Amino acid sequence: MTPFEAPSAARPVVGWWRDAVVYEVYPRSFADSNGDGVGDLEGVRHHLDHLDALGIDAIWLSPFYMSPLADGGYDVADHRDVDPLLGTLDGFDALVADAHARQIRIIVDIVANHTSDRHPWFQDALAAGRGSAARDRYIFRDGDGERPPSDWRSHFGGGAWQRVADGQWYCHLFTREQPDLNWDHDEVRQYFLDTLRFWADRGVDGFRVDMAHTLVKDLAAPLRSQPDLDLHLPLDGSDPLYDRDGVHVVYEGWRRVFDEYDPPRAAVAETWYPTNARTYLYARPSELGQVFDFSLQQCAWDRDQFVAAIRRSLDDHRIAGGGLTWVLSSHDAVRHPSRLALPVAVRPDAWLLSNGTAPHIDPQLAARRGRAATLMMLALPGSAYLYQGEELGLLEVADLSPSSVHDPTWERSGHTVRGRDGCRVPLPWTRAGTSFGFGAGGSWLPQPATWGACSVEAQTGVIGSSLEMYRAALHLRRRLQVADDEVEWQDSGVGIVHFRRANGWECIVNMTAEPVRVAASQVLISSRRLDGGLLPCDAAAWTHAG
Numbered sequence: 001m002t003p004f005e006a007p008s009a010a011r012p013v014v015g016w017w018r019d020a021v022v023y024e025v026y027p028r029s030f031a032d033s034n035g036d037g038v039g040d041l042e043g044v045r046h047h048l049d050h051l052d053a054l055g056i057d058a059i060w061l062s063p064f065y066m067s068p069l070a071d072g073g074y075d076v077a078d079h080r081d082v083d084p085l086l087g088t089l090d091g092f093d094a095l096v097a098d099a100h101a102r103q104i105r106i107i108v109d110i111v112a113n114h115t116s117d118r119h120p121w122f123q124d125a126l127a128a129g130r131g132s133a134a135r136d137r138y139i140f141r142d143g144d145g146e147r148p149p150s151d152w153r154s155h156f157g158g159g160a161w162q163r164v165a166d167g168q169w170y171c172h173l174f175t176r177e178q179p180d181l182n183w184d185h186d187e188v189r190q191y192f193l194d195t196l197r198f199w200a201d202r203g204v205d206g207f208r209v210d211m212a213h214t215l216v217k218d219l220a221a222p223l224r225s226q227p228d229l230d231l232h233l234p235l236d237g238s239d240p241l242y243d244r245d246g247v248h249v250v251y252e253g254w255r256r257v258f259d260e261y262d263p264p265r266a267a268v269a270e271t272w273y274p275t276n277a278r279t280y281l282y283a284r285p286s287e288l289g290q291v292f293d294f295s296l297q298q299c300a301w302d303r304d305q306f307v308a309a310i311r312r313s314l315d316d317h318r319i320a321g322g323g324l325t326w327v328l329s330s331h332d333a334v335r336h337p338s339r340l341a342l343p344v345a346v347r348p349d350a351w352l353l354s355n356g357t358a359p360h361i362d363p364q365l366a367a368r369r370g371r372a373a374t375l376m377m378l379a380l381p382g383s384a385y386l387y388q389g390e391e392l393g394l395l396e397v398a399d400l401s402p403s404s405v406h407d408p409t410w411e412r413s414g415h416t417v418r419g420r421d422g423c424r425v426p427l428p429w430t431r432a433g434t435s436f437g438f439g440a441g442g443s444w445l446p447q448p449a450t451w452g453a454c455s456v457e458a459q460t461g462v463i464g465s466s467l468e469m470y471r472a473a474l475h476l477r478r479r480l481q482v483a484d485d486e487v488e489w490q491d492s493g494v495g496i497v498h499f500r501r502a503n504g505w506e507c508i509v510n511m512t513a514e515p516v517r518v519a520a521s522q523v524l525i526s527s528r529r530l531d532g533g534l535l536p537c538d539a540a541a542w543t544h545a546g
Contacts, residue, residue, distance in 0.1 A: 283322020
């Protein structure tokens with residue numbers, strides 16, 4: 001088959017995830033089917049045709065489980081049921097069946113580091129008291145007088161210990177409503193093996209493992225002091241809380257469960273650290289098979305930063321033998337067009353200014369760079385993860401009022417960090433109407449008044465729109481993608497990212513301030529229109545010499 005012939009109707013089953021395009025759905029913000037202001041699984045089901053037309057291979061559903069929503073659904077009260085706000089198990093089964101009918105696979109989130117404090121296990125632990133078997137499922141410790149057992153810190157600000165009525169403390173690396181589980185406990189390990197089977201038996205094709213590096217902790221007394229909490233420290237296995245060697249034993253057991261199924265279930269680990277060789281241990285074939293590579297999220301709009309990150313990831317992943325992944329946006333990060341419009345001198349993950357306000361972003365500059373970065377990512381070997389709404393070119397919503405903020409980071413940081421709500425604003429589906437078609441009852445986060453022009457309705461069929469570029473790129477990528485992970489770098493000058501894939505497919509990204517000439521006989525797609533063979537600044541193109 002030449003690179004430009006249409007693919008067969010059915011995609012290969014074994015190893016489908018190695019070059020898949022996976023679309024993250026944050027269900028509360030995707031589409032609301034019943035008018036209560038909150039997105040739900042039926043809303044996802046109603047819009048499967050949009051995702052099918054987009055050209056994705058799989059949907060990753062962020063948590064839809066029973067939850068009091070202290071942390072957007074990542075505080076799970078029952079890992080084997082659907083929250084009534086979002087649907088039912090029967091509705092979930094219907095979504096899986098309808099997605100599979102379109103050859104779209106389903107990945108679900110597994111939140112295994114902690115439960116909700118409303119989980120029956122934790123309620124039992126509170127009632128049972130000190131030294132009980134129920135408390136041993138979690139991490140309860142005595143304090144030092146009035147002080148907590150250690151200096152461990154929460155990701156959301158403040159300490160990682162909460163005191164209960166009888167004086168003991170429990171560990172929570174996130175909110176106090178999310179008590180950490182004790183992964184030295186056999187019952188905890190079995191609970192999640194059974195949970196994986198529960199969803200796999202319902203037809204789930206894969207699992208995204210939330211905070212995969214946090215499960216196993218060094219709990220030997222006395223508790224070791226934690227290094228300064230900085231998510232930019234490399235993984236090295238030396239921290240008492242993160243990336244312990246024992247966590248890989250856990251995932252070897254999970255792999256045995258995945259391999260009970262035909263085809264084997266896929267999995268991808270989330271580890272919030274700069275990617276290095278140790279990160280890819282989670283992606284070994286004997287473990288999860290893939291790990292999120294967030295290195296592109298750490299890059300400013302700078303050629304050298306992107307090339308260095310891609311080279312490092314390609315090299316490190318080969319050592320472990322796992323699958324490659326690439327991510328630009330997610331429910332946990334500032335939308336990448338807004339982030340890439342920041343000056344190079346500003347760290348890409350540093351969104352708020354010192355006075356607590358968001359920086360001014362030129363929307364046209366953000367749109368150009370966001371689209372160019374997307375074409376670059378989609379041209380790389382491996383799988384690509386998209387976040388809902390990025391196909392519409394949505395920017396970060398930076399002006400949410402304090403009264404609108406839901407992210408627990410806002411409270412735990414003493415009202416200094418707004419958190420992640422700016423990327424979770426519900427999607428616009430229509431030019432006009434209540435919540436731009438999100439739902440008849442409004443939306444749980446306020447949408448910008450300008451979003452009608454960004455809607456699916458407004459962009460469908462419009463040449464040059466963000467949506468049509470994504471559709472064209474994803475369908476073209478499916479025809480072009482090759483099985484090997486080789487990238488041949490081309491030297492095209494300062495500020496130019498240029499690489500070639502094995503079948504002669506090339507990607508060129510112009511990060512300079514001037515147009516550059518594209519020497520190719522065939523331009524397959526570009527994020528901005530070429531003029532006389534010149535690729536504009538802040539633009540990318542796929543070319544082929546044949």
